Amino acid sequence: MTHPNSNLLRVATSGDYPPFTMTTSSGYHGFDIDLTQLIAAKLGKGVEFRGFSWSEFSALEQICAQPELPSDLAFDVIVSGITVTSERRKFGLFTRPYLRNRAVVLGPKSVPRPVDLTESKLTLGVNHGGYLEGLARRSFPTMNILTTRDNLNLATLIDNGADCIMTDSLEAATILRHGQLDLWAELARHDIAIYMPKVLIQLCAEIDAILHTMLRDGTLVNIAKRHGIIESLLPQL
Template identity: 30%
Template sequence: MQRISLIAAATLALLATTAVQARPLDAIQKEGTIRMATEGYYPPFAYFEGKKLVGFEIDLAELMAQKLGVKFEWKTVPFDSLLTGLSQDRWDLVISSHGITPEREKAVTFTLPHYCSGAQVIARDDSIKNAKDLAGKVVVAQTGTTYLQYVQKNVPSVKRLVNFPTNEAALQALMSKRADAWVTERFLAKEMLAKNPNANFKQGELLFVERIAAAVSKDNKTLVNAWNQAFETALKDGSYAKISQKWFKEDIRCPE
């Protein structure tokens, strides 16, 4: 999901000038393990089944590690800490549905996008479908997301915009009728609505389309180039499509 806040953007820009040296590919290969970080609470991309971390991005990242010839080690941390930790060299790569934005590109280097998505309006009332319909409504979104930022910038006429630390909390606000609409990522919405069929929520229009990518420390060219090469191989050999079909029953890669 393409998630960013104004405070986070400023912090990332500052970190871009103070970041420590990232581990290049040869250092990772010498150790034999790539350290990867994700939020871990974002089904179906990365979440826990018991103590096991699973999801589309987990399968994809582990496939990339295999193609790079290294083992992998996962860290799960709050979303707003992921890119900060990357700039502090606490891990080698972040894969947590980050959308590519100009603000983030000042602080990190993105890989090729591994899927495309967009922001979607979710509501109980089927007349609430797009940005215009949010006028005068109570709208919820996750903290630090571009979905929250989009409503702030483009729908100033909302009655109230409430941010929650997790999508689960935002969904609960909608379910308990404390909100009229929820703005979130379309695949996440599809997953959550499938798990709550009795809620009778309606999926509205896409507000914008975004490209989602993994991130490495700024200008860590050897790692990003190797990752991109492995990713292109996965597209060609069918292993990407197999993972995508497993989680979505469709191919979610970005169109060429």
Template identity: 25%
Template sequence: MNKRAFWIAACAMAALVVTGCGKKDEPVAAAVEPVPVVAKAIVIGLDDNFPPMGFRDEKNELVGFDIDLAKEAGKRLGVEVTFKPIDWSAKESELNGNRIDVLWNGLTITEERKTNILFTKPYLENRQIVVVTDKSAITNKAQLAGAVVGVQDGSSAVDAVQKDEATAKSIKELKKFGDNVTALMDLSAGRLDAVVVDEVVGRYYTGKKPGEYRVLEENFGTEDYGVGVRKGDTELAAKLDKALDDMRADGAAATISTKWFGKDIIKP
């Protein structure tokens, strides 16, 4: 075979190979596995001694208002929800260290926290109330002068008291506790003169012990609760917002609220 015949035959074979591989204007793309925007499971960090938002019942099972809300939201997102008790004073480190995915446990939205946490829209309004024993002579914030006042470490109660400069300066000591329940127990034992606590927690706990505690008319301000995620998890925050909106619309949130508070206190 001369050179001309050889090259003609080679080109013909190459054309057959290319034709056999499919249409040249429809290249076959490599299969790419889609990456889910929201994981199939999310870990929620919480303080497990924060009734009625999240706490352990007599069977040592996690229950509470926020627990029920989070479970219902998880169903609507199609994800498995697990709960991880954390040191609440280190909540931002737990979140941004990827040891949890969500903070959902009576988390107050503050400008300071917004620098490290991405919040959903508020779902509940709360106040920082002052609880004293029923026999206490204290009837207003001015009478906290010289008092030992208990708060939960890392909670918004700390900020609320400190923002009220006149009261904060007059207090003898702002004593910090790992949880509100322990602080209220110390109040009953006479080791504290008052406790500043989230209203949802204070009302729930004091309501179980009628005649033992009294809530002052004055408080340390109103605040909103939101669900917190990492700053970059915008898609997860949006999906949680939609789930909460749907729960408001179809009455699921109101049902959960009534179960724990006796009425619908969900923020519209």
């Protein structure tokens, strides 16, 4: 089943999660933005980006789970470095993974790294409403969890009540370049894929085929290099 609006691929994205998706006065930019623009072109469609906040993600999951597409559906796919989880599969469809990532904890260089974070009483900052918040609460049950609804402000939580922050290895590379923080811990690896309503089986299959071709012909590698992502984080054929 495909959505009646067949001339556009409508992409929901947060715009606050570099290098996947960022927003400026000129629009959306990032790895996921370039990727979905190319996918739309391969599908013979235009592309339209629509913003969402991470606090709305659970509502988007409920929309994805509906047995019929609502007439006012505002998106066809969701991208923003979306982590593949078994819980999210209960609600929507994932394409084949196009990147592999890893959760990490960053802390100030000026502070000694704790020996065992799992028993720490520190305050951990993390983006609100996403996979990483759930992982933080499961992995560090004794920590105080401080969340932000604006992922672009994640690093500033260090100066506003957090002792350390959790992010992923790709976003961490950008944060670490500023020089104030250091890698404290590496956690679970996870796959990243495009997410969409369960009924869009045909669209998911079409995008899967395009992603396979992009991986085989080097297109994904080229997009990754453009955004400073190392080739080893791409899945293998």
